[in-house]
Amino acid sequence: MDLVSNRVLLIGRDSFTGKYLSEYLKDSGYSIYGTTRKSCDITKKDDIKRVLKEIRAEYIILLAGVASPAHGDIDSFYRVNSVGAINLLESLIELNIKPKKIILVSSATVYGNLGKEILDESLCPKPTNHYGASKYAMETLASNYFNRLNIIITRPFNYTGVGQSLNFLIPKIIYHFKERKSSIELGNLNVSREFNDIYFVSEVYKRLLESSLNSEVVNICSGRDIKLLDIIDIVSDIAGYKIDIRVNPKFIRKDEIKTLKGSPKKLFSLIGEIQQRDFKETLKDMFEA
Numbered sequence: 635m636d637l638v639s640n641r642v643l644l645i646g647r648d649s650f651t652g653k654y655l656s657e658y659l660k661d662s663g664y665s666i667y668g669t670t671r672k673s674c675d676i677t678k679k680d681d682i683k684r685v686l687k688e689i690r691a692e693y694i695i696l697l698a699g700v701a702s703p704a705h706g707d708i709d710s711f712y713r714v715n716s717v718g719a720i721n722l723l724e725s726l727i728e729l730n731i732k733p734k735k736i737i738l739v740s741s742a743t744v745y746g747n748l749g750k751e752i753l754d755e756s757l758c759p760k761p762t763n764h765y766g767a768s769k770y771a772m773e774t775l776a777s778n779y780f781n782r783l784n785i786i787i788t789r790p791f792n793y794t795g796v797g798q799s800l801n802f803l804i805p806k807i808i809y810h811f812k813e814r815k816s817s818i819e820l821g822n823l824n825v826s827r828e829f830n831d832i833y834f835v836s837e838v839y840k841r842l843l844e845s846s847l848n849s850e851v852v853n854i855c856s857g858r859d860i861k862l863l864d865i866i867d868i869v870s871d872i873a874g875y876k877i878d879i880r881v882n883p884k885f886i887r888k889d890e891i892k893t894l895k896g897s898p899k900k901l902f903s904l905i906g907e908i909q910q911r912d913f914k915e916t917l918k919d920m921f922e923a
Contacts, residue, residue: 639734642843643691644668645676645722646698650798651739651835655695658836659843667691671698676718682725693843695737696722700765708764715768716775723779735784735843742791742853742896744770747887754897755789755851773851780849786842791855791896795832795916796923804829804865808920810877811869817878821885826859828895834910841905852904855896860913868914872921 642659646652647668656666667689674681676698699715700707719738726732743766744759761767773787794804810818838854870876902908 639692640664641689641691642666642693642695643685643689645674645685645694645696646670649697649701650795651832652697653797654795654832655697655836655839658833659840662840664693669698674698676721677713679721679725682722683729686725686729686731690731692734693737694722694733694735695739695839695843697739699739700768711764711768712771715765716771719772720775723776723783723785726783727779732783735786735848737839737842738772738776738785738787740769740773740787740789740851741766742789742855744773744789747891749891751891751893752857752895752897753853755853755900777851784848786847786849787851788839788842789851789853789896790835791828791830791853793830793832793835793854794920796920798832798920804917805920807865807869808917811873811875812921814873814875815877817880819880819882819885820862821882821887822890823863823879823881824892825890826861826893826895828855828857828859829865829913829916830854830856830858831910831913831916834908837908838901838905841908845905847904850904852901853896853898854901855898856908856910857895857898858910858913859893859895865913865917868917869921872918 642664644652644656644666647656648670656668660666669685674685676682696719700710744761745753745757746760746762746766748757748760759770761770776785776787779785798805800806800809835854
């Protein structure tokens with residue numbers, strides 16, 4: 635690989651995804667440069683321009699964002715997730731920098747509750763919270779730059795791995811078992827959701843960088859759904875004890891869909907099918923970490 639033309643700028647390198655992706659791409663021969671919240675505030679174009687001029691990256695992945703739907707500051711969703719992304723695109727145009735590929739990370743949350751078990755890119759998004767709405771606003775605005783910059787917008791479905799925040803479901807379950815808690819409070823137990831491994835997601839991003847694809851919106855998913863109670867059973871086996879599960883009505887969403895997963899048909903048609911390891915192995919790694 636040409637060492638001059640393989641610079642990747644990860645905006646949000648200190649994020650859960652950023653930490654894994656930086657190592658994954660580095661192992662594949664890329665030169666990785668990254669920003670953190672402290673080194674680059676994407677709500678400030680001066681910060682972005684300084685970084686862009688310093689690094690002159692061939693590839694850019696925007697991972698930075700307000701990620702938790704439960705985040706309290708509503709304004710920050712739009713300042714960071716929507717305006718921040720457009721600040722990046724505007725800065726590139728103003729500096730006359732045209733990377734080979736720009737990946738803007740959206741979320742499967744943009745689909746909202748459409749009443750369908752399998753979600754594909756042909757569906758019209760209908761976000762139900764500020765996180766999803768801010769990501770969909772980013773998508774809508776960013777599509778206006780498709781004719782000027784090489785952009786891919788991704789909609790990741792659930793994924794996990796060692797080091798993910800306890801704000802997310804799988805790390806919460808793992809934590810309770812590791813601490814040998816006697817009980818755990820969850821929402822609707824009779825649901826099945828897609829959960830992927832962080833290394834699967836990293837390989838997807840790598841292939842998207844290397845593809846000729848641009849001006850597209852694509853799911854990052856596998857179509858592999860797992861029942862929540864099956865996850866509890868697997869971790870019970872790993873931990874060697876049963877936990878008392880208590881249903882908290884506060885955690886139950888109105889009109890919750892029993893099964894929810896993404897369609898990887900478009901993704902795999904563009905970059906090839908990607909296999910991932912059994913989810914039991916992911917859970918075991920997280921428990922033993």
